[in-house]
Amino acid sequence: MKPAFALTMGDPCGIGPEVIVKALTRNPELYKICDPVVIGQKILLESTAESLKIKISVSGYKTGAAARPAAGNIVCLDTGLLPLRPETGKITAEGGRQAFAAVKKAIEETLNKRFSAVVTAPINKESLRKAKVPYLDHTEMFTRMTGSRNTMTLFVTGPLRVFFYSRHIPLKDVAAALNPAALDSAISNSCRYLEQIGIANPRLAVAALNPHGGEQGMFGEEEATLLAPAVDRARTAGLKVSGPVPADSVYHLAKEGTYDGVLSLYHDQGHIATKTLDFHRTVSLTMGLPFLRTSVDHGTAFDIAGKGEASEISMVEAIRAAAKYAW
Numbered sequence: 001m002k003p004a005f006a007l008t009m010g011d012p013c014g015i016g017p018e019v020i021v022k023a024l025t026r027n028p029e030l031y032k033i034c035d036p037v038v039i040g041q042k043i044l045l046e047s048t049a050e051s052l053k054i055k056i057s058v059s060g061y062k063t064g065a066a067a068r069p070a071a072g073n074i075v076c077l078d079t080g081l082l083p084l085r086p087e088t089g090k091i092t093a094e095g096g097r098q099a100f101a102a103v104k105k106a107i108e109e110t111l112n113k114r115f116s117a118v119v120t121a122p123i124n125k126e127s128l129r130k131a132k133v134p135y136l137d138h139t140e141m142f143t144r145m146t147g148s149r150n151t152m153t154l155f156v157t158g159p160l161r162v163f164f165y166s167r168h169i170p171l172k173d174v175a176a177a178l179n180p181a182a183l184d185s186a187i188s189n190s191c192r193y194l195e196q197i198g199i200a201n202p203r204l205a206v207a208a209l210n211p212h213g214g215e216q217g218m219f220g221e222e223e224a225t226l227l228a229p230a231v232d233r234a235r236t237a238g239l240k241v242s243g244p245v246p247a248d249s250v251y252h253l254a255k256e257g258t259y260d261g262v263l264s265l266y267h268d269q270g271h272i273a274t275k276t277l278d279f280h281r282t283v284s285l286t287m288g289l290p291f292l293r294t295s296v297d298h299g300t301a302f303d304i305a306g307k308g309e310a311s312e313i314s315m316v317e318a319i320r321a322a323a324k325y326a327w
Helices: 015-025 028-032 042-052 095-111 125-130 138-145 171-179 180-196 222-236 247-255 265-276 315-327
Strands: 004-008 035-040 056-058 071-080 117-120 154-156 160-164 203-207 242-243 259-264 285-288 294-298
Touching: 004 015, 004 203, 015 042, 015 242, 015 315, 028 035, 028 315, 035 042, 035 095, 042 056, 042 071, 095 117, 095 138, 117 242, 117 315, 125 242, 138 242, 138 247, 138 285, 138 294, 154 180, 154 265, 160 180, 160 247, 160 265, 180 203, 180 222, 180 259, 180 285, 203 222, 203 247, 222 242, 242 247, 242 265, 242 315, 247 265, 259 285, 294 315
Parallel strands: 004 035, 004 117, 035 071, 056 071, 117 294, 160 259, 203 242, 203 259
Antiparallel strands: 154 160, 154 285, 285 294
């Protein structure tokens, strides 16, 4: 049997509804690998398809019933909120409320084994804050609402796989956030998660923090005092870990196959590498949950929302990644 996936609609004021409709109508091969069920508002899917001049039917999903999605028939599990007329391209409390409701429903249904994985369209942090949602982002939602620990973000772009030691913190705080226990956990979990997606005896590289890996202390001491000792401890524990490897070369080496994955120390260090390699086909995986969550690796793109210009490629890749890696 094909797995059923929950697709959250994201912030309805952004491009989430558009990329979902395009992905599910223009790529019939997706239905050979999964049964996608959109979680959001049925009426919004219908209006989005109409604005794109795409002819589809939207069927309601009954909890526990077998879904019958197809390229011409999108199946939607409605969140049950009042119909929304989205203020396209704007940060709104209602957009945040709708986005959170879809994620909450997806988590509940997937924990109840009705879906095998969750694929998320983009949300907006400011909209969530306006809606008084008590979570910063997707990862925090999924971590706390599933009672998970040791969750990590993994970006996959072709042959390049990048984990993140830290996520949404100011750059000035990254060095202070490095500590032995957290580094040990991040390294061991990265290796474990590479094995979980099918890579036996993975080779992990830890990216350096400072230029040229600190240049023997000329440009910083974190490599010598924190990163190299963490790598040594991991090797002693039997893990295949290298580093710290200067960040200006480590991602190229991983792309060429020297390493199976890279532990990036901060947000932009890894994002720039993966998105430059292939912006549209970068997929985000949240590891350490009871189920797999994949996501597009782009934002709500309010500047082009409602214009029909959004590319669905990342959404298609996120669905394919769920089919490839879901456990």
